[in-house]
Amino acid sequence: MEYNIADHSxxxxxxxxxxxxxxxxxxxxxxxxAMQWLDEVAFITATRYSRQRMxxxxxxxxxxxxxILANTIVEITGKIVKAGNVKLYIKIEVYSEHMYSQQxxxxxxxxxxxxxxxxxxxxxxxxxx
Numbered sequence: 001m002e003y004n005i006a007d008h009s010x011x012x013x014x015x016x017x018x019x020x021x022x023x024x025x026x027x028x029x030x031x032x033x034a035m036q037w038l039d040e041v042a043f044i045t046a047t048r049y050s051r052q053r054m055x056x057x058x059x060x061x062x063x064x065x066x067x068i069l070a071n072t073i074v075e076i077t078g079k080i081v082k083a084g085n086v087k088l089y090i091k092i093e094v095y096s097e098h099m100y101s102q103q104x105x106x107x108x109x110x111x112x113x114x115x116x117x118x119x120x121x122x123x124x125x126x127x128x129x
Contacts, residue, residue: 010049011079014041017099020070029068034094034108035059037076042090042112045078049088050116052127057087058113066096066107073097074107086123088114 016037024030039056046054068074075095082089094108116126 010045011077012041012045012048013078014044014076016074016076018068018070018072018074018096023070027069029074031064034064034068035062037074038092038094038108038110039112041076041078042092042114045080045090046088046112046114049080049083050127052116052124053118053121054088054114055117055121056112057115060111060113062108062110064108066105068094068096068107071099073099078112083126086115086126088116088126090114 014037018029022029022033039059043054043056073096075097077093077095079091080088081091090112092108092110092112093106095104096107097104116124118124
């Protein structure tokens with residue numbers, strides 16, 4: 001049985017700076033590094049909601065909407081959108097902010113699925129907090 005999370009406050013917000021070391025050969029934020037940051041925020045969001053051991057099951061609908069350049073601040077937010085018996089569905093959004101102006105735009109988004117598991121990494125029921 002699955003249900004939608006309408007007003008649940010379980011969300012995570014993280015700010016990071018994109019330095020030159022995070023860039024690819026095109027001078028934009030390296031996708032692999034971006035995915036690591038998104039997965040980390042999704043993991044924290046899932047763990048804060050469940051207070052259980054959680055593992056990434058699926059990442060889908062990854063959209064690179066705008067290039068992210070060096071010396072920008074990124075805001076990465078994770079929000080639970082649905083919970084099932086074992087799985088959590090999390091929406092991740094990334095906003096890029098120019099460091100020295102008010103310019104801000106949505107740069108990335110993705111959907112993550114996490115599952116609750118035991119110490120042997122076998123699926124277990126999701127606890128309801």
